[in-house]
Amino acid sequence: MNHFVSVADVPDIPALVSRALAYKNDPYQDVTLGERRRIGMLFLNPSMRTRLSTQVAAQQLGMEAVVFNVGSEGWALEFEEEAIMSGNTVEHVKDAAPIMGKYFDILCIRTFPSLKNREDDYSELYINQFIKYAGIPIVSLESATLHPLQSFTDIITITEQLALQGKLDTATGKPARKPKIVLTWAPHVKPLPQCVANSFAQWVNAWGEADFVITHPEDYELEPSFTKGATITHDQDEALKDADFVYVKNWSTFNDYGKIYVNDPEWMLTNEKLALTNNAKVMHCLPVRRNVELSDEILDGPNSIVTTQAGNRVWAAQAVLSELIRRK
Amino acid sequence: MNHFVSVADVPDIPALVSRALAYKNDPYQDVTLGERRRIGMLFLNPSMRTRLSTQVAAQQLGMEAVVFNVGSEGWALEFEEEAIMSGNTVEHVKDAAPIMGKYFDILCIRTFPSLKNREDDYSELYINQFIKYAGIPIVSLESATLHPLQSFTDIITITEQLALQGKLDTATGKPARKPKIVLTWAPHVKPLPQCVANSFAQWVNAWGEADFVITHPEDYELEPSFTKGATITHDQDEALKDADFVYVKNWSTFNDYGKIYVNDPEWMLTNEKLALTNNAKVMHCLPVRRNVELSDEILDGPNSIVTTQAGNRVWAAQAVLSELIRRK
């Protein structure tokens, strides 16, 4: 593993899941591994769980994590090649990134999409420029189109739940039978990136151990290269039937990019809808708009595993960082 | 001690004072105590001394302190139960707090009052919701109505001064005779919380080792449950007479909540007024508006102990954190 920006960087998902769960069992087992190593954490956008869980993971590996909020502590970066920088951007990534490569062993970056220009966002220019110029491993803390630490956490969490339910083949680390996993769109008050949905689809498909269904209203189709392999339906009730896991998430439109079309509150998951499932565990990446995306009754009920899921962010980050350190 | 949000959390004030002074004497004596422990420090509002002194205290206990500025690095939290989150708040404390409980061993929080709705502020909803949902010890870095780390520091500082003056019974750690302590209101340019005054009153009363007088102009009465036990007077000169310690602080009105009524510059402490006292030591929590709240001549004069007091913030925080670690 040279970088961690997409599932394509991971040669063996179940092996990485095993490592993460081993850290959960014994957090400080590799506390000397990161000695005299540093990660830089660059935030072009806000973050809570990703920020904190990565700091915790670094500490448990004995590494120093240095946080830098690019906007408020520094200045606007330029990402376009050959730019004549007479505008608002103060420093080009071509100049900033190689210096990060001198100060740190691993560079972690969060950068959101504009939601204004699909082609630009889906080119992943920002994170790709850091890969191109930093000269050290890059870890995505969520980029314009993907959120791999979240999705890796999701696979860890599903695996862990299956193990708790006695449904995991412990020899292979794979499900004894494929669980039905449903990704369902949910309403929201403002247009959100497609990252979490894209990335979850990408990881579940790459993992290949699920009967995977995506459901959303018309007009909310996702980028096909990420969803390919999943069953896609506009009928939420049909999708939820016999589900083992329901992943709830809002996203804005992909085709007519970054818009909210229908925002039907009927799409919010309730206990009534949960009754259609196979007593499914309910997941969400957080933050969640209560009683808009997800009802209190679900979030406060016995089927929600969102806190466990968010807690697992630490072990995902720790497994990824440890892989990148060992690589060097 | 399960939390530290009020004097009510402290079973034995003199014992905690002794521990703090022991740390002042030997800062690193418990440097292994906090190994592999982490505190999260959440700032919903700005902070300098509290922030820095707590970070220093954590380091001296061998702990990692992770700072998170909720507003600028994250997003607005919701605290109301059953809220339909279609407004500006992005995440409910019910979801955020338990995750902090997974990432940290102790959670420290600063949250100011609105000064708009007294009932809301005095319900201490924010910090109480963290206590309810985080599942780990909560330390107040100043809340809507109290500032316990400051007030604990104030008792430490008074105790230390009495010891320096040979007026402390070293066997009990208590004053040989009760010093006269005066809390006096001072002018300011904007409406401030009542926290420091409430909390100082609460701690001096709980400590029970002082002749305690509070003086302020009419209309600046504080919440009686905090001041009960103190003598209250509108005559500042009368109050200052023979005082051993004068604590200077502005606060806004409590009854007609959050207002500035009279703002008479005559209430600013001067050397002329100090002459009424028993050569009193002058205290202030800082930041202080020079020549508005307190004159240069006092702050730069021999009776001011505000720097010593602010320095003692470290030992207060260290004593509290060490108690909370030992508890676990």
Next chain:
Amino acid sequence: MNHFVSVADVPDIPALVSRALAYKNDPYQDVTLGERRRIGMLFLNPSMRTRLSTQVAAQQLGMEAVVFNVGSEGWALEFEEEAIMSGNTVEHVKDAAPIMGKYFDILCIRTFPSLKNREDDYSELYINQFIKYAGIPIVSLESATLHPLQSFTDIITITEQLALQGKLDTATGKPARKPKIVLTWAPHVKPLPQCVANSFAQWVNAWGEADFVITHPEDYELEPSFTKGATITHDQDEALKDADFVYVKNWSTFNDYGKIYVNDPEWMLTNEKLALTNNAKVMHCLPVRRNVELSDEILDGPNSIVTTQAGNRVWAAQAVLSELIRRK
């Protein structure tokens, strides 16, 4: 060395350069030196390289670095003596600085000039007030008129380049023959401080091992006390002739203070101009406005050493911090 705010604080420049290069060769050789020591890093203005390189340097010395963004995490400081603080400033440096002196072993401060009032800026009131009141060593992370960590880095970088070229007398650590060093003004889109130019001039002059030329358009004269000893010319081509090092930097006017007069794009360094030099190495403190201050062809070409230079910021900071620790 008691502070580090100007070249005047450095008794022996080549010795400090040697120490920095020794750290570059073996970064952790003094990792126990800073044990149980802390630096506070106060930012009144944004910073990237200076911030990160100083944190890295502190870590490599085994010290804790505590960052505090004064504006966003705290509040506005007052620097004028005898101020009646009824305006926007919340805390006086007379009160804040001595407390920093209690919390930290070394205090590092970044503070920019206003560019509105030359006399005020050149009085260096802010950093001098910290020196006056903190009671601990002060390190400038760039002040109103100087940027000594940058300039020290620049001397390190020049020395290192000369060594690579076999042009350094290894016995003395000094050049075998004086290299020609040219500081050239460059265009920019907004008025910038004179700090980097002032400071570079001050250090090259104090170092005394160069044939030093400064070139800029009319009206961009710098403060003579810093430039004294350099040849000053308005003819850039003449200046560049046979140069071994070209330092490119924009600054605003000094006499009619803080203005942009001519902003002729012809002053941007290009390969055509570089051809006039002795195959000069090109330096810049960064951030750089590409294709405004410096062309892509130069920055991406073989003569640019800006990344090496920025990387050397770590070793400069580490040498300075280690000197200040040893002093205590």
